[in-house]
Amino acid sequence: MALTRRQFLKVAATSTVGAVAFVACSTPQDEFLIQSPVKMPEDLVAGADNWYASVCRQCPAGCGTIVRVMEGRAKKIEGNPLHPINRGKLCARGQAGLQALYHPDRLRGPRRRVGERGSGQFEEISWDEGLSLLLSRLKELQGKGQADTLLMVTDPVDGHLALLVKRFLRAFGGQHLVYEPMEPTTLTTSLQRTFGQDLIPHFDLENTQFLLSFGADFLETWLSPVAYGVGYGQFRQGNRRRGTLVVVSPRFSTTAASADEWIPIKPGTEGVLALSLAYVILSQGLASPQVAQAMTGGAGVGALESFRPEAASTITGIPARDITRLARDFAQQRPSLAIGGGPAAAQSNGLFNLSAVFALNFLVESVGQRGGVLNNPSPAIPDVGPASYNSLADWVGLEERLRTGQPRPVNLLLTRNANPVYGLPSQFASALSRVPYIVSFSSFMDETTAKADLILPGHVYLEEWGNSVPNPGPGFETIGWQQPVVNPVGDTRSFPDVLLALAQGLGGETERALPWSTFRDMLWEGAKSLHQRGSVRAADFESFWIGLLQRGGWWDTTARGGQQTTKAPVLPREPRLPSFSGEGDFHLILFPSISLGDGRGAHLPWLQGTPDPLTTVAWQTWVEMNAQSAQKMGLQEGDVLAVESPVGVVEALLYLHPAIPPGVVAMPMGQGHDAYGRYAQGRGANPLSLISLPKDSDNGSLAWAATRVRIRKTGQRVKLAKLEGFVTPTQLPGTEIVPEAQVTR
């Protein structure tokens, strides 16, 4: 029985105990009446705020946003509750977008290089001057018949912008390369091969019962984290039985932390495990006979003999017993879903791994089923689709082209918000310097822009028009509509508007291909084909357009992806094992930071100051090493370690990680910028410089999880900037901080 203060006072007053003392110590009645003695600003602010719907461009997922604007200033970005991708939610990176808009180191106007290339010396010029400089270059190329020596390098562009770029280059000539460090070509290729679809399907994890992820860190950065986050919440505690998540991965990722079970695996052997699961499922008769026939090419389970759990166990390092158990759970707790990505894909045998993983979905008949893999329909507006990507092979080809000038040199490079100089191995940067003239449309001074001869800075996404075709989509036709929410902060211009202006200036075919004076006009016209159906109903197009902007996009929940077109694939009979570069004792796994991503968020102090969920480190680059093995090596937290691969050395701080496998070290991407503003510059290390070029042997994308490294102590020590405290945080016995419930719902 608890004694309240009031009761106590009553009792105290009836006793002869000096009542005065207690009354003096009690809560004076007035306390409850006290209100703020000063007017707080929240009582004073005059005026109303406006909310504008738009699209988040902090990563390619294409979440819908609504932005709060007061007195012409953007104050807060929230998720658009209507948008089917993110359903009102945003991730940390989406939240931080305002700092890109109001960044002190934004490029605020056109500049021309005056010093040596790369010296960082520029002079400010006017837009007229800048545009005419570029136009004269283009005209010169045109005149010399060298239009095909134009190269455009951009971040992944989608929607009408992609169309605009395509048309521009088709009319003018030249090549377009999309730069994305975490390029998903292995993923898209394997999806294409497995499901016969160009678009990434909708993984319906909201409705699945058993989710098996092979390195696909869908709660961090994989494809569409907010969409998956919303789905995951429902998967855990929606109005149905709680789903089970098992993560197979060589590193204990944040996604693995949320799993019911994490199975550490030897890097690059995920495909073997997947096929071993298939073996168990088939041999135990857990798959339907038709499927079994189809997927073994009629040979039956004997075809998979080399993937017996015992055999797979030695390859993957996972006990055979666990493989069998996992296979049974996966086959029996339907609907089940297998996804793969991340370190499983970034291997020399990445395509093999992912294809094997995705094939599992056929085995449990989840393809095309609720809670399984659902097709996404092709874009609502023909030709206006999601971004396409280039793989490492394309970049290697480019490097050779730049170096040799064969088959054609590159005479003019246009780049926009892509930073290959930061993300690609250094030989690429030096090759790039051979291009005689580089023009950057980026909003920030990054490593690539620093090499430019002319900078025509673009808007930040909150200032410009656009639309987005999310990939993966939500399973039905969806286009997000992006509108400027504030007037431009600096003297910048929207990249598509500049392209249109160039087209006008060039005249001729280019002008005919792009007959719009502003990108908004192009969008306006493009939206017309959406008018008569979908989420926005309006009598006339004018009102439709307004409705489209108010809702931040358009979607048609009835326009779903078609039935599966391909048949179940035949499973390979022989394992394909990974090959690694480097000889060191540790296998290096890189991972994109949940806040900085591949490094694109590094310029925003909010994201820099966001602790990594697992290590809680912020602002720095660290090396995750198994706590016990590190201590055996005499290492301590904060030791500056030199991590050596065949192609480079980087220095980073040791974090003693209790959950990483002993032979593995992991490092976050995102830091180590030479440029990119005051918050990113000269901070941490870029572990991408440790990656040589082992490519996926099938489709040539970068195998960034296939390097072995040596670890050396430099003798220095730096204090880790982390949120967690002095001791390794665990729940003390007898305390209930994060208790577990055994209930199953």
Place this chain on the structure above:
Amino acid sequence: MSEEYKWGMVVDVDRCTGCQACVVACQVENNAPLSSEESFQRRRPMQWIRIERYWEGEYPHIKARFLPLLCQQCGNAPCEPVCPVYATYHNREGLNVQIYPRCIGTRFCANNCPYNARFFNWVEHQWPPVMANYLNPHVTVRPRGIMEKCTFCIHRLHRAQRQAKGEGRVLRDGEVQPACVQTCPTNALVFGNLKDPNSRVSSMVQDERHYRLLEELGTEPSVVYLKKVVPGGRAS
């Protein structure tokens, strides 16, 4: 005490993935100072909501548990009686509120907060001028030397309540949300009026998984947690 409102939050630990979206959202909404590298190294980051991560077990049978922690808006708040100047007090809707201009910076309240939910402005925080554009006009920018903490986004509550009052009604469930709740991708955070028997929080606090942090201290938190679920019987 208010007849209509008693604000509460439910945190479903089984949903939380530790993604930090709430952490950034709160900083954006509430004009939190930029937490520099040094602030982490000297252990002074300003995070009204933070994600604590606890390890359980040993490799390879190891688990990480995420615990979103914010001011629990204690019904019986130990931070209140110790403040010599009434800079922190209880308002009519059961919230523990902080009056910045009154605070003299003794930090007594922070010592007496069992949840370490209070944060002190050790230095004068600055924003590069252009960044100040995004500052929320509804939230005070705090100078150095004073205490601050999660307010349950009280400015949002006030505005919504004032509007509802103008329309002669009480707030509907879900009509107003704090920034952290609004952004949480997994819906691990749910906010609402505990006095409204039909609100989502009112039904969620009945969940068999519910618990409150350090309940034995008698602080009567307004934040209720739902336990992490471990599938029964599975050996980890």
Place this chain on the structure above:
Amino acid sequence: MASSQEVTRHLLGGGRGRSPSFWLLVGVLTVLFGAGVVGLIIRLQGGFHERSVWGYYAATVAYLLTITQGAPLVAVALRLTKADWRRPVTRAAELFTVVGVLNFFLFLPLLALVPSAQGRSTVWLQWPWGAPHVWDTLAWALLVLCGLALLYTSVLPDVAAARDGATGFRQRVSAWLASHWQGTERQWRVQRGGLVLLGVFYLMLFVLVHTLFSSDFAMSIVPGWKDAIFPPFHALSGLQSAVAVTVVAMYLWRRAEGQPYLGRDQFWALSKVLFALSLLWFYFWFAQFLTMWYGRLPIEQTLLQLLMVGPYRVPFVLAFSLNFLVPFFILLWNPARKSILGPTLAATSILVGTLFDRIRIYVSAYSVEESAAHILEQVPATRLPDGVDILMVVGLVAGAVLFYVLAARLIPPIAIWEVKEGLYLRVERLFLRKGVSVVGKPE
């Protein structure tokens, strides 16, 4: 001023113990004590299964410990501070050591009720089974032995005097006890040193026993009761009662025998000490209470409920009034302090108050259910004494008085050697036209 021979004669001789009223007193006390023992036997037959019925017994033992076994410390302290007025007081105080023997035996049955040190909070932390049983008994036994040694050392010169001066039975006993005492310079030095050493040792044991008894026999029993100030408070209460019981004893000696040595000087001086100790009592009480109350922890509120304001609030209020308010308001005024009656009334109040205080502590603790829970969830109902309880409380207290009275029959209740020493060191002088006594300070 009496001469030294007169003092000896007076203190050894006189009609002490011969009067019929003395024997009547002894008779009554014996009967009461017998009744108390009967009560104890009845209780013992009920066994130890139910702890709550032992509450009043535990309170009585604690009470006797508190009021009698601290008294020798009054003698020790006063000797250490060399207060000149102490001389006639010390023996009345240190005679109480003999009651310790009774207390020790009364303590033994309680051992059956102490929870083992395992699996619950005790000062023994994770010590092996039986730690409280073994160490508490040992400490208590040592305290009693040390007390007896102290008494013997102090009494030795007087016994020698009795050997030389008394007759009959007492002479023979005295002769045996003081066989080796010659009163040489060296023997005196050893005696003085012994008094100091034994005194310090006694003080330490006294604090130790209070600490152990209060924690093992009260705190350990109530789940969640963790209160660092409680053992010192218990011991301090022992000191307060010690002075009180000394004052009362002095008053009774005066009444019974018209002692000329126990005068205003002594009462006045002790009343100041009593006043200070009563203030300290309040201070400890308040510190304990304030900290618990302010924290507002549910467990502490339940404890407050149990110990202070709940079912035992009547003894609590009585204890507070009698241990603090009454002595405070009496002793606040110098005229009261300077009188004989004032300090005596205050002391009596304290002795009664302490009984209620021990009842409040021990009966409430013993009425808590024995359960595995770590937190006290249910505050038990008030437990009123039954007939057996009353028999035991009254009888055992009477037994203690009986022990004391009988001891005083054997041993001079005023330290002859100490009073005589005082006579040597005091000189009447003229100072600024005024007659004053000048006290020598050797060493």
Place this chain on the structure above:
Amino acid sequence: MQERRDTSFPQINQDLLRGVIKTPIWFWLVLGALGMVVLGGAGAMGYLFYVGLGLTGLNWPVMWGAFITTFVFWVGISHAGVMLSAILRLTHAEWRRPATRAAEVLTVFSLATAALFPIIHVGRPWRALYWIFPYDFARGIWPNIRSPLIWDPAAIFTYLTGSSLFVYIALLPDLAAARDHTTGWRHTLYSVISLGFRGTARQWRLQVMGGILLSALILPVFVSVHSIVSWDFGMTMAVSGWHVTIFAPYFVIGAVHSGVAAVVTLLALMRWVFGWQDYIRREHFDALGRLMLVVSTAWLYFFFMEFLFALYSGESAEIALREMQVFTPPWSYFFITFLLTAYFIPVPLWLFRGVRRSVPLMFLTSLSVNIGMWLERFLIFVPGLARKQVFTFDWYTYRPSAVEITIIAASFAVVALGVLLFSKFFPLVPIYDVKEGEVFSTRIEVGRRKVPAVVREE
């Protein structure tokens, strides 16, 4: 016990006023040195106020650190004054006479210095105004009297006022003496502040009665001050290591322990510096040593109780806190140092009469006690916060910064400077009290020996 040399009254005046009348070269040197340190501290303080508390090593959740430790330390030191003067005066302890003034002056200066620290601690002292001064009448908001931080200034200022009065009343006869031994502006000054004290019987009676009354009145204040200081911590239920019922008496006795030790240190210095061997005699150190034996042992018992009952609870955070104190470097080193210097080295030594009567040894052991007692507070406050609750994620540590250390070092100089300047204007040993002792002491014959004796005062 009175091993004095018979000294004539003019000799006493001359000896004890020496510091006031003569200004030797060392005085200026020491004054300069202390002044430099104080100026350094003031500079550091100004810098701190200007930049903010970021300059300290404080953090989340260790929000109280070395400043608060030092605050409690100086409040502790200040307890010796009243302890010695009031209690010993009330109990007529003869040996108190030469020690009282120094003790009282130490009280005043250390208390005033202590009072600075909470103000430094809040970082923006100008705002602290309405902490103690309720300016906001219009809205009816008064300071929150439930907060121990309101009790605190009240207690400290009461104590400061009381002890200043105490010093002043005890000073009156000596001011009169100084008046009669000086000329010029000093004479004028002393004439004014001695309030016309001429030593008439009535004046003496009033002065003595005032002293006794103040002694009696200030004793409860003396106990309450450190109790209230302890409640700044004891009331903090969220810090399991602080929320301890024994804190008040434990702090008080600890304060007396460190305070008496500080008086011993000061007396030893006075004896050397002013050559007062005839006044501050070995017997005084002996008596103080005995007193400290008792006080320190009682303190140890309380310390032990506090520690024991922390473990007794079996609460995880509480045990972790003890683990930090005892096993985690550098706290473990502090802990061992604290135990040794505060008790286990000096106290056993004081058992020996030879040690108690050796001035250098008493000087060293008393210094040692105060090193230990500063650490004691540090070990209570910081680990308590660093292991506040079971949120192991939040656990941290703390290291005072250079700015904090500078300011704290300067606080020692402030106290020393205060005492030094006081000694320049007023006698540090109460002249009239010594004379009074002289008058009351005599000898009597016991057998063939002459034994020192006192004339009982009533």
